[in-house]
Amino acid sequence: MDRRQVLRAGVVGVGAVAFSGALWQEAFAAVAQPGPSPYGGLSATDANGLALPAGFTSRVIARSGQDVPGTGYGWHWAPDGGACFADGAGWIYVSNSEIPVVGGASAIRFSPDGNVHSAYGILSGTSVNCAGGATPWHTWLSCEEIPLGRVMETDPWGVQPARERTRLGRFKHEAAACDPDRRVVYLTEDEGDGCFYRFVPDVWGDLNTGRLQVLCGPAGATSGPVTWQDIPDRDGFPVPTRRQVGAAMRFDGGEGCWYDRGTCYFTTKGDNRVWAYDAAGSTIALAYDDSLVDGTPPLTGVDNITGAPRSADLYVAEDGGNMEINVITAEGVVAPFLRLNGQGASEITGPAFNPAGNRLYFSSQRGATGAKSGSGGITYEVTGPFRSVSIR
Template identity: 70%
Template sequence: MRRRNFLRVTVVGATAAAFGGASWREAFAATAQPGPSPYGELLAADANNVMLPAGFGSRVVARTGSRVAGTGYLWHPAPDGGACFADGSGWIYTSNSEVPLVGGCSAIRFDATGQITGAYRTLSGTNVNCAGGATPWQTWLSCEEVEWGRVFETDPFGANGATARSAMGRFKHEACAADPDHGFVYMTEDVSDGCFYRFAPATWGNLASGTLEVLCGANEATSGPVTWRRVPDPDGFPVVTRNQVSGAKRFNGGEGCYYAGGTCWFTTKGDNRVWAYNAATSTIDLAYDDSLVIGTPPLTGVDNVTGTAGGDLFVAEDGGDMEICIITRDGVVAPFLRVLGQGGSEITGPAFSPDGSRLYFSSQRGTTGNVLGGITYEITGPFRT
């Protein structure tokens, strides 16, 4: 008989402070459960076929193969992971392209009013760039989701060329998240027997060299202490990285990765889970598991994840109901938005503007169901802080 309660998330101290004093320990005394959204029910779809709560609106900012509004730049195919960066009084949204051989990523520049002022390519000639992560020093780590894939450090401002960061390991990379509090970059691996990694740069802010480690623990454990062991050969050849360390804990299809205030949240699509790694205590726990939901799970096909300064997580679906769901700081799971008429696609790249007032994301394959149908959206409204 499956457990439905008492899956603890030991997330306290710095995390609670970072999230406006909210106590995640109390919120996830049991794994997050369905409940009313703080934003209310979803209304009928708008002109862009996006269902949103009252007070919110959507805008299409880019379509694959079409020029980004006000620019001559053709938006890339299969938009995937993304992030926002402050740019003076405006901001930049960067987005990966999950296609073979040309891959890479692009960026859209916005002014303080949200007007698009530019769009450009920041990485080219790479392979199946899926997700990634932003660094505190304002670069974007674009990850190749292929065996022996690399991490590329890119400049979202378009001034500097991209650099492969091979010391971070060669494996089927998905997402990563920088932890400036402890000096690590965490990384997920998108295979059914994948691992969870961390990279410790020799010098924080310089990813050219450092130590790659893999999380170790019992495969059946969903909570408790874990350890880290060094990966002997980050090149992953002839023995792939995930098979080099005895005792490495396996995760079923690692996806999104997001760090805030002492906790790294990451998702696994094979079992529809959201995990929480507490960096201070070196423990893991479950924040969400659809098999432990009482009633119908509102969140399935878990994928990319991001969060707000107020302590809410926003989790995108690969399939499911084509939704972005919220997991509130009080442990409630509910739909925040739903895209209609795009059942052959997935939601990718959720990221908030620096002031938290706008949410960007993509439907990777749009209405066509193929990589040439990508649509990138902006959501505005009264996001809570």
């Protein structure tokens, strides 16, 4: 039996756990399966190299090494994780730079009509800033994807200086997601035997003090109850954080992380999975696994993840694969939403919706050049009739 057959027998055979998180309108009894997209099929490739559903349009917002149009600010190389923040009637899109030594992060500020107002840096002097996460108090957590990496809390408006938040652990950070209901911050780790963490601050909104915990459960489990245990030494030296608690669950290359209405979704690139942690029930399950789909998996190279403000849909970007962002609907359907053609040596990063939910931003980290330096990076905007679905 190949990996797909083994996992299908092990997970489907015992019955997958249904989700209780309110993000899904109706719980379903199996991982998401290929099906018709709520937006229909993809149209022919447009002038920017994107294949989109009917009614959607794209534009290039910025290119690495060039000034953001209408500003005098040069866009960073290797754009990675990103998020949007409300700015009055306008909004701000922040983006990390995944290059060594001089990584950091930048921001583009948009007017209410969608025109670029300004662009500027919000973080410098850090290394390999991969993903991160927005906080409810309107800051951006920028994460270093290096051994003993840090989390830096930054100001999307570029007014306040960035602050080091090492209480969130020193490890190969990837993404972060805030849970305002339980007042914790979830964290992924990009290691082949990585862990899934949460930080419990002493005071919500203040990340200076608190406890770092790791998710624990049976080895190899893909569903069922889980618990949390404190990490004895958050500095991770000489013993890495992921090796300090014997009961810690292992995840193959933690990537994106997104919390919404009781469920934290996170991805693992090594096995092309999207996990669902039910925070209220303290259980874990699979929302997607390419080994468990019927037919050809539409989503591979699983990486960054975000949610749509006006629906219960998830949007998952590919690192490789066929350079798509796939939508996973609340009804349990996975389908391509867009495809970036002619950039097979790149990866799609930083998907994020503006507050109104009618514009999606993302980057091609290496662009058409495929240069590992990220000098060919391109940041895009997609506008169109994103669906609005009532969420119970």
